[in-house]
Amino acid sequence: MTATSFMSTRPGASSRQVLGGSVRAADQVVAEAAAAGRIPGRRTTRVVSQELLNDHQGIYRLVLSDSYTAAHAEPAQFVNLYPANSQMLLPRPFGVAGVHGQDVELIYQIVGAGTEEFSHLVSGDSIDMMGPLGTPFDVSGRADYVLVGGGLGIPPLLYTAQLLAERDDVQVTTAFGYRDGHFAQETAARYVPPERMHAISDAQGNVVDLLNDIEDGLGDADLPPVILSCGPMPMMRAVAKWAARRGMACQLSLEARMGCGYGACVACVVDTPQGRLKVCKDGPVFTSERLGWNV
Amino acid sequence: MNELDLHKWRYQTVVAGVRWKNPVGTASGTFQLDACGDYYDVSGLGAICTKGVSPVPWEGNPGPRTAESPAGMVNAVGLQNPGVDHYLVDELPRLKRLGAMVITNVAGHSDDDYAQVVGKLADSDADMLEINVSCPNVSHGGMSVGTDPVALGRLIARLRKLTDKPMIVKLTPNVTDIVAPARAAVESGADALSLINTLVGMRIDIVTGEPIIANTTGGVSGPAILPIALGFVWRVRQALPQVPIIGIGGIDSGEKALEYLYAGANAVEVGAAALSDPTAPMRVACELDELLETRPELARCLAEGRTWR
Numbered sequence: 001m002t003a004t005s006f007m008s009t010r011p012g013a014s015s016r017q018v019l020g021g022s023v024r025a026a027d028q029v030v031a032e033a034a035a036a037g038r039i040p041g042r043r044t045t046r047v048v049s050q051e052l053l054n055d056h057q058g059i060y061r062l063v064l065s066d067s068y069t070a071a072h073a074e075p076a077q078f079v080n081l082y083p084a085n086s087q088m089l090l091p092r093p094f095g096v097a098g099v100h101g102q103d104v105e106l107i108y109q110i111v112g113a114g115t116e117e118f119s120h121l122v123s124g125d126s127i128d129m130m131g132p133l134g135t136p137f138d139v140s141g142r143a144d145y146v147l148v149g150g151g152l153g154i155p156p157l158l159y160t161a162q163l164l165a166e167r168d169d170v171q172v173t174t175a176f177g178y179r180d181g182h183f184a185q186e187t188a189a190r191y192v193p194p195e196r197m198h199a200i201s202d203a204q205g206n207v208v209d210l211l212n213d214i215e216d217g218l219g220d221a222d223l224p225p226v227i228l229s230c231g232p233m234p235m236m237r238a239v240a241k242w243a244a245r246r247g248m249a250c251q252l253s254l255e256a257r258m259g260c261g262y263g264a265c266v267a268c269v270v271d272t273p274q275g276r277l278k279v280c281k282d283g284p285v286f287t288s289e290r291l292g293w294n295v
Numbered sequence: 296m297n298e299l300d301l302h303k304w305r306y307q308t309v310v311a312g313v314r315w316k317n318p319v320g321t322a323s324g325t326f327q328l329d330a331c332g333d334y335y336d337v338s339g340l341g342a343i344c345t346k347g348v349s350p351v352p353w354e355g356n357p358g359p360r361t362a363e364s365p366a367g368m369v370n371a372v373g374l375q376n377p378g379v380d381h382y383l384v385d386e387l388p389r390l391k392r393l394g395a396m397v398i399t400n401v402a403g404h405s406d407d408d409y410a411q412v413v414g415k416l417a418d419s420d421a422d423m424l425e426i427n428v429s430c431p432n433v434s435h436g437g438m439s440v441g442t443d444p445v446a447l448g449r450l451i452a453r454l455r456k457l458t459d460k461p462m463i464v465k466l467t468p469n470v471t472d473i474v475a476p477a478r479a480a481v482e483s484g485a486d487a488l489s490l491i492n493t494l495v496g497m498r499i500d501i502v503t504g505e506p507i508i509a510n511t512t513g514g515v516s517g518p519a520i521l522p523i524a525l526g527f528v529w530r531v532r533q534a535l536p537q538v539p540i541i542g543i544g545g546i547d548s549g550e551k552a553l554e555y556l557y558a559g560a561n562a563v564e565v566g567a568a569a570l571s572d573p574t575a576p577m578r579v580a581c582e583l584d585e586l587l588e589t590r591p592e593l594a595r596c597l598a599e600g601r602t603w604r
Contacts, residue, residue, distance in 0.1 A: 039333040042572045082571060089517050089571050090363045130573075257359040257507075259370065260570035263330030266346075266372050267361035276354050276375060281330060 026129075030068045040068055040130075042082065047125040048103050053183045058110035059152070060119055067102040069132050075139060075160035076230065076253040076285045079106070079131030080261045083114045092118070093261050093280070095156030095230070095253070096132060098187065107155035107184070133262055134284050137251050139164060143226040144171040144219040146248075148207055148239050150231025151177070154184045156253060157230055158191075165191035171223050174198060175214060177207040177231065207231070208238050215246075227251065240293035250288040254279050304580075306587040308341065309600035310561050311461035311486035311539045313423055315341030315396060318597060319552060319580035322543050322566030323347060323400035323425060323465070324372065328386050334573035338394030340580060344564055345386065347402030347427050350411040352378040356432060362498040362507040367517025367545075368567060369496050371432040371510035374402045379412045383419055391420045398423040398463065404436040406450050410457060417458040424460050426451070426485075428476075429467030429492035431514045438492075441467040444479035455484030463487040463541065466527075469495050473527050474534040487539035489564065490531060491524045517567040521545030525558055532559030532604050540602070547575060549582025556593060559604035 026043040033040035048063040069079055073096040080091030092114045098105035110116050121127060137160060139145060145164055147157040154176050164172045173196040174188050182199055189197065196217075200210040219225030229239045230253040243250035256279035259267035263281030270279050273292040277283065288294040308318040320342035321331070327346065328337070337343050355375025362369045376382070382399070390397050399421040403409035409426065416424060428441035428450065440446050451464060464480040466473060468491040477488055493514025498507045506512075524544020532540060539562075542555030547568035555563045568575035587594040593603055 033334075036336075038335065041334045041574045086518070087365050088363060089366065089368055089567060090361075091571060257361060259361040259368065260325075260330075260573075262333075262573060264325055264327050264573070265361065265370065265570050266327070266355070266375050267358075267370055269355070269358050269360065269375070271357070275352075 026066050026068065042080075042128055042130045044126050045129050047121045047123055047127060049123050050119075050121050053107065054181045056181060057179060058119070059183050060108055060110075061097070062106045062108065062118060062121060064104050064106070064127065064129060065102050066104050066129065069096065069104045069129075070099045070102045073099060073104065073132040073159070074136035075163055075228075076137045076156045077132035077134050078156070078261070078284065079104070079129050080133065081106075081118060082128040082130075083117050084127070085113075085117060088114050088117075090259060091130065091261050093133070093258055096159045097155035098159050098162055105159075107152070107158075109152050130262070134280060135282065137228050137253065137285050139170070139228075141226070142169045142223055143249075144173060144223040146173045146175060146218055146225050146227050148175045148211065148227055148229040148231070149177070150207055150235040151179060153229075153231030153235075153253070153255070157228065158184055158187050160228060161188055161191040172196065173214070173218060175207055175210045176200075177210065177235065178202070206238070207235060208242050211239070211242055224249070229253065237293060240288040240291070244288060244294040250294070251285050252288060252291065252293070253284045254286065255284070256280070304339075304584060306584055306594045306597065308562050308597040309539075310342075310541060311423065311463065312600075313396070313461055315562060317341045317580045317584060318556065318562040319576055319583060320344050320398065320541070320562060320564045321569065321576050322564035323427065324370075325566045325569045328389055331569065331573055332393065335577040336393075337390065340576055341396065341562055342398050342423070343390055343395045344398040344425055345382070345390075345400050346376050347374040347400045347430065348376055348379050348382045348412055349374060349402045349404075350379055350408045352376065352381070353402075357509045359507060359509055360513070362513070364496065364498060364515060364517070365519060367515055367519035368570070369498055369508060369513040369515050370493070371508045371513035373432045373510065374427075374430055374437075376402070379415050383415065387419060387421060397421050398425050400425045400427050400465070402427045402430065402433070402437070404433065406453060408436060409450060410453055413454045413457045417460065421460065423463060424458065425463040425465050425489055426454065427465050427492070429465050431467065431469060431493060431495045431512070432510055438467045438469060441476055441492075442470050444475045447476050448479035448483040451480050451483035451485050461486045463489050465489040465492055467492045468523060468527055473531060477531045477535060477538070481535060481538050485538075487541065487561075488531060489541035489543055491520075491527050491544050494520055494523065516544070518545040518547060521551060525554055528555055528560050529558045532602070546579060549579055549584075549586045552579050552583045553586050556597065557603050559602045561597065561600075561602055
């Protein structure tokens, strides 16, 4: 990359331009970083599509074209999206919800001005992003991976299910808790056999109730159950406790109010027995032992 | 190899006798080698200013520690860091091996704390020290020293005896008249000033009615503070024509860095912009390099250790 090419853009400036007119287009940033042996940073990507998944809760599926993320994202890793409005300085982090070819799926809910802006993106628009970021789930072992998700913690588990579905040495079970509409069940059904898909709505109970119901069917001597969880903090604490009582391995992907999302600002910490750790880079995935949630 | 890494820097600057390959550094609190070093060659910048280093490990403030604000952000990290002993065997030698010009930011809760850190750094490979008497997010030390010219003068005089390294004092804008602490620091032995640290501010969650940040208040940074910081640099330059100044506040482009140089700064540090783009300090340096090409008089001033004003 030349100084000149670096000069001609700045954060936000390249968003919503025609991709061909941006010198920080994803492919170029990725190629230059690879040549320098570095990680590609913030870059402008193209919006492939966007659809409303749940009108009542304002949940959207946004699909971006980013070959680097598509090739490298591991389960529970996230990407930063940057609002085009330069009044909003900080990125919004979203777990990768699926990958198809070069397309990267994200599922999010409108919670503020940044996500409201994103909800207006349509096919052909551009948006600045960076990633994939963070420490992923460890799915290296043979196991019955039990994906326990709540609300907007479910999307990263969909991608986890997608990756695990490609393997013949693991089994996957889902236990998803929804506020109301089961926005992710259709996607999960592509990767998980119907008899191992379980869901519950707030009106019926919580995911711990659901885990109690399905406990007897989890794992076997050959494939021990391993909990992979993502959702609201109170839910994950309850899930960690549930797993600990049964001696089950448990990994949790935490949410936090982040600053930079890549480990520079040390804003998004979680208290652990080893001190305050960065959710964005030490995590978002932690074992329940590392968090001290296994007691 | 990334052409950016091979960029031949044409316009150097001098800060307190130390030659920087270009006038752009990182601002303390926004640089972590393990994060930022993945995205650019740290030896390419004028200087790398580290996070605050304290005498013992500090755990910092509880979360949430950050909140966005219009064209900026509020943070109250509270100087979480693994302490000076760890720094001396880990981040500092790694930065030096990578060829970086290192400014070590020094944090403390008391005069003894600062003295302990400066004493341990005196024989280290750090190129410069930046004394952080301006953090608004720690209960003792930090800003409480930087707002009291007498206490500040006493501290800097004590630290001066402990080290021959160029000592920069980073000032807080949360004062009525910044010239008083600036003068006290310089008269007590500071080699340079960096200004400004963050402005005290806060955000409130309108659903709960409570402050978003656990510490209640934090420090505001980002483009929102650019005109304020620039005003401070101008005022100190007018009052103290000789002291080297590093301008900090809202710099996210070469043009904005140039404003600081025209206000009389010798160099700049890029902070919040790095949180929305890891390569921002390098991009600012590249942009400034181009802008200085058409400003030979300013470039000559900087290269000779002088300033525009």
